[in-house]
Amino acid sequence: MASHDAHAHHPKQQHHFYSMEQQLEASILGMWVFLVTEVMFFGGLFMAYIVYRHMYPLAWAESSHELNVYMGGGNTVVLICSSLTMALAVRAAQIGSRKGQIVNLILTILLGSTFLVVKYFEYKAKFEHGLVPGPHFDPHELLANGTLAPIHLPQGSEIFFSLYFIMTGIHALHMVVGIALMLIILAMAWKGKFGPDYYNPVEISGLYWHFVDIVWIFLFPLLYLLGAHFSL
Amino acid sequence: MVMSETIKEARHSYLDAPYGLKSWLLTRDHKRIAMLYLISITIFFMLGGLFAAGIRLELLTPKGDIWSADLYNKMFSMHGVIMVFFFLVPSIPATLGNFFVPIMIGTKDLAFPRINLLSWYLYVIGGVIALIVLAMGGIDTGWTFYTPYSSFASNTNVTLAIVGVFVAGFSSILTGFNFIVTVHRMRAPGMTWFRLPLFVWAQYATSLVMILGTPVVAITLTLVAAERTLHLGIFDPKIGGDPVLFQHLFWFYSHPAVYIMILPGMGVISELVAAMSRKQIFGYGFVAASSLAIAILGFLVWGHHLFVSSQSIYAGMVFSIITMLVAVPSAVKTFNWAATMYKGAVSWESPTFWVVGFMGLFLIGGLTGLYLAAMGMDIALHDTYFVVAHFHYIMVGGAIMAFMGGLHFWWPKMTGRMYNEGLAKAAAVLVFVGFNFTFFPQFILGYLGMPRRYYAYPDEFQVWNVLSSAGASVLGIGYMLVFTYMMYSLFRGEPAPANPWGAKGLEWTTSSPPPTFNFDEDPIVTEPAYDYKPAGSEVIVG
Amino acid sequence: MSGHAPITPVRTLVTIFLTLLVFTAVTVFAAMRDFGALNTPVALLIAVTKASLVITFFMAVRYNTPLTKVVVVSGFLWLLILFGLGLNDYLTRAWIGVPGR
Numbered sequence: 001m002a003s004h005d006a007h008a009h010h011p012k013q014q015h016h017f018y019s020m021e022q023q024l025e026a027s028i029l030g031m032w033v034f035l036v037t038e039v040m041f042f043g044g045l046f047m048a049y050i051v052y053r054h055m056y057p058l059a060w061a062e063s064s065h066e067l068n069v070y071m072g073g074g075n076t077v078v079l080i081c082s083s084l085t086m087a088l089a090v091r092a093a094q095i096g097s098r099k100g101q102i103v104n105l106i107l108t109i110l111l112g113s114t115f116l117v118v119k120y121f122e123y124k125a126k127f128e129h130g131l132v133p134g135p136h137f138d139p140h141e142l143l144a145n146g147t148l149a150p151i152h153l154p155q156g157s158e159i160f161f162s163l164y165f166i167m168t169g170i171h172a173l174h175m176v177v178g179i180a181l182m183l184i185i186l187a188m189a190w191k192g193k194f195g196p197d198y199y200n201p202v203e204i205s206g207l208y209w210h211f212v213d214i215v216w217i218f219l220f221p222l223l224y225l226l227g228a229h230f231s232l
Numbered sequence: 233m234v235m236s237e238t239i240k241e242a243r244h245s246y247l248d249a250p251y252g253l254k255s256w257l258l259t260r261d262h263k264r265i266a267m268l269y270l271i272s273i274t275i276f277f278m279l280g281g282l283f284a285a286g287i288r289l290e291l292l293t294p295k296g297d298i299w300s301a302d303l304y305n306k307m308f309s310m311h312g313v314i315m316v317f318f319f320l321v322p323s324i325p326a327t328l329g330n331f332f333v334p335i336m337i338g339t340k341d342l343a344f345p346r347i348n349l350l351s352w353y354l355y356v357i358g359g360v361i362a363l364i365v366l367a368m369g370g371i372d373t374g375w376t377f378y379t380p381y382s383s384f385a386s387n388t389n390v391t392l393a394i395v396g397v398f399v400a401g402f403s404s405i406l407t408g409f410n411f412i413v414t415v416h417r418m419r420a421p422g423m424t425w426f427r428l429p430l431f432v433w434a435q436y437a438t439s440l441v442m443i444l445g446t447p448v449v450a451i452t453l454t455l456v457a458a459e460r461t462l463h464l465g466i467f468d469p470k471i472g473g474d475p476v477l478f479q480h481l482f483w484f485y486s487h488p489a490v491y492i493m494i495l496p497g498m499g500v501i502s503e504l505v506a507a508m509s510r511k512q513i514f515g516y517g518f519v520a521a522s523s524l525a526i527a528i529l530g531f532l533v534w535g536h537h538l539f540v541s542s543q544s545i546y547a548g549m550v551f552s553i554i555t556m557l558v559a560v561p562s563a564v565k566t567f568n569w570a571a572t573m574y575k576g577a578v579s580w581e582s583p584t585f586w587v588v589g590f591m592g593l594f595l596i597g598g599l600t601g602l603y604l605a606a607m608g609m610d611i612a613l614h615d616t617y618f619v620v621a622h623f624h625y626i627m628v629g630g631a632i633m634a635f636m637g638g639l640h641f642w643w644p645k646m647t648g649r650m651y652n653e654g655l656a657k658a659a660a661v662l663v664f665v666g667f668n669f670t671f672f673p674q675f676i677l678g679y680l681g682m683p684r685r686y687y688a689y690p691d692e693f694q695v696w697n698v699l700s701s702a703g704a705s706v707l708g709i710g711y712m713l714v715f716t717y718m719m720y721s722l723f724r725g726e727p728a729p730a731n732p733w734g735a736k737g738l739e740w741t742t743s744s745p746p747p748t749f750n751f752d753e754d755p756i757v758t759e760p761a762y763d764y765k766p767a768g769s770e771v772i773v774g
Numbered sequence: 775m776s777g778h779a780p781i782t783p784v785r786t787l788v789t790i791f792l793t794l795l796v797f798t799a800v801t802v803f804a805a806m807r808d809f810g811a812l813n814t815p816v817a818l819l820i821a822v823t824k825a826s827l828v829i830t831f832f833m834a835v836r837y838n839t840p841l842t843k844v845v846v847v848s849g850f851l852w853l854l855i856l857f858g859l860g861l862n863d864y865l866t867r868a869w870i871g872v873p874g875r
Binding site for chain 2: 014015016017022025026029030033034036037038039040041042043044045047048051052055056059133134135155156158159162163165166170
Binding site for chain 1: 781787788794801805825845846850
């Protein structure tokens with residue numbers, strides 16, 4: 001792997017790039033091209049959502065009512081906080097603050113994990129209320145006195161819940177990948193690998209993390225807030 | 233002296249240094265990855281061809297007497313899945329594209345070499361999964377996986393097949409993303425967009441389609457798998473699902489996918505036409521722009537697969553008109569290639585045979601597409617052999633001929649060996665003749681009303697089917713001939729000079745085969761592409 | 775090589791963060807009122823605004839090259855093609871009849 005460059009270059013600069021700047025630009029461009037594929041991936045689900053909402057507006061409104069707005073809304077706040085801490089982590093790498101990176105990465109991971117924990121409880125409630133599509137789809141509602149009563153949901157509701165589980169499920173899978181990424185970045189930051197001249201992995205992982213947040217920003221109102229039908 | 237020079241160069245080429253299986257399996261060299269892909273896709277091409285042979289064998293007789301109906305369904309399904317996802321989509325981009333895009337733009341490698349290697353491993357994993365599906369009996373849904381049969385009723389290994397296709401699709405996304413960043417960010421000094429070889433433009437346009445389309449089929453097939461395994465159904469009519477929605481989502485990718493399969497071939501043809509005519513491509517700017525136009529317009533026409541699906545008539549009209557429009561950029565290319573050859577110094581070497589074959593067959597394929605684009609005609613022709621003939625003219629008569637042409641043209645560069653020119657010309661003729669005998673009768677069969685995906689047919693269709701099967705044998709022999717003399721050339725072929733065709737382009741300025749880092753000195757480009765002028769104008773290197 | 779990419783000040787990041795929280799509250803409260811046909815457009819407008827803030831400031835796209843910005847926009851544009859031409863079918867089914875039906 002003889003280097004053809006006459007000048008010495010940064011140890012992290014790969015041989016086919018002529019500068020660190022080119023490498024960073026290429027990485028950012030590359031990550032955004034990948035995020036475009038993610039936009040299209042989720043986009044297919046949103047297309048299905050739009051078509052079926054058009055077909056079954058009543059089912060959409062009533063099924064949305066069965067979702068827990070507090071958990072959904074709370075999770076939205078959690079993710080927005082995690083985006084802040086992520087942006088702060090990137091900034092910390094840019095200014096060379098090891099402590100700043102570590103603190104913010106840990107916070108991001110904790111917030112992301114909180115999201116997943118809340119999600120677990122949400123799903124659990126759906127199971128208990130018979131809202132999981134398939135042979136056991138048997139919608140029930142939790143009454144004020146704590147008992148479950150069967151309810152009738154309009155035609156199309158099972159599709160709503162299929163989409164709910166698939167969209168939030170795939171989103172949650174992306175969160176898991178994001179957390180795993182952050183753990184790796186945290187380990188590298190701990191070892192002091194990032195600084196003002198090299199922080200590419202933090203930057204591009206951050207882009208991924210923010211994107212997952214953006215997906216949730218759309219999922220929350222579209223799934224949880226339909227029909228002007230609830231009061232706080 | 234040529235012998236010793238090329239042997240000396242071979243010692244330093246990417247093929248030799250470094251040595252050993254591990255150095256190949258862990259390589260980051262785009263050229264080695266291209267060769268790894270070449271080996272893998274050849275295996276799948278042969279497998280897909282085996283299924284084609286099974287189909288044509290059955291169709292020799294009107295009755296379904298060789299295979300059971302179920303087995304026949306599995307044969308055409310596996311033929312489609314393998315040929316589309318495991319051969320055609322990766323073919324030119326992952327082999328010739330991987331090998332030549334960096335060299336043609338004058339750089340050392342793609343932007344992300346490790347991701348390039350990952351894409352090959354993903355392709356292999358997807359392929360292994362497909363083989364496992366095959367061993368477990370294959371799928372019978374057709375390569376199009378239409379619901380609710382695929383999500384509900386089929387008792388074959390649909391879910392596993394979907395996983396294999398998903399993984400292979402992800403591999404193609406990684407290839408596309410690599411090319412986009414590379415072409416934008418890694419061109420050599422002086423290599424402006426309008427000095428780029430048209431092959432690079434074509435790969436770039438193809439990559440755009442890969443990025444924007446593949447994820448949609450990925451999620452769509454994921455939904456089918458979710459419906460099968462988790463009962464999270466959205467296509468099940470019993471709960472209100474719409475099977476036509478599947479078709480919309482599936483074809484949103486699968487139509488642009490056909491442009492993934494043909495655009496690189498068109499790029500190859502542009503290169504070969506210029507080189508073989510020793511002439512600047514007529515209307516370079518138009519040809520470059522037409523690649524982008526095809527990529528973009530190709531996303532707007534998918535509904536022409538849904539004309540008879542209960543899609544709205546109005547939407548059908550919109551899709552029909554745009555489909556006819558998308559033929560225009562392809563026609564632009566065809567006219568420009570012809571104009572390039574006109575009054576060019578055309579040399580009739582083996583690549584030229586493949587080029588001319590391509591142009592005739594692609595023309596027929598493209599024109600018959602217009603028949604199908606007309607809604608009224610499509611009502612009669614949908615799901616008949618007319619459709620089968622149309623897309624095979626493009627995919628085999630077009631894409632595969634172009635692939636063969638490119639393989640022959642660049643074989644000396646990639647392997648450092650020359651193949652037998654006489655056999656190559658013979659193979660091109662055999663393939664052309666065999667192809668036409670295989671697929672032209674299928675236009676007639678479709679017009680006469682023979683449905684596709686049927687293993688039995690009325691007696692009066694037999695003569696055309698026999699012709700078709702006979703042609704298929706000749707076609708198969710032609711391809712096997714290519715494989716044979718190419719393999720022979722690897723061991724006994726004459727060492728190739730740096731520029732056996734006397735062609736213009738950065739790849740011909742380096743040795744055959746190239747050194748690991750492509751160029752001995754970083755190129756600086758000062759001339760337009762295809763700068764065929766009298767002696768004295770060489771691309772300056774270094 | 776340091777300082778070649780602009781660094782977003784903490785103040786900006788926190789301001790955007792608070793803005794996002796405000797918009798989240800707005801979207802919840804907006805959902806409790808009925809704007810008739812405007813319900814969905816309002817919700818989408820808020821979501822798009824929030825997403826744009828994340829993209830521009832948290833993802834620092836405002837500091838990226840024009841090419842990167844084009845990539846960002848084209849991704850969402852392509853979704854519109856899927857939605858638009860797809861809905862073009864579903865919304866027009868009754869427009870042109872088929873003889874005999």
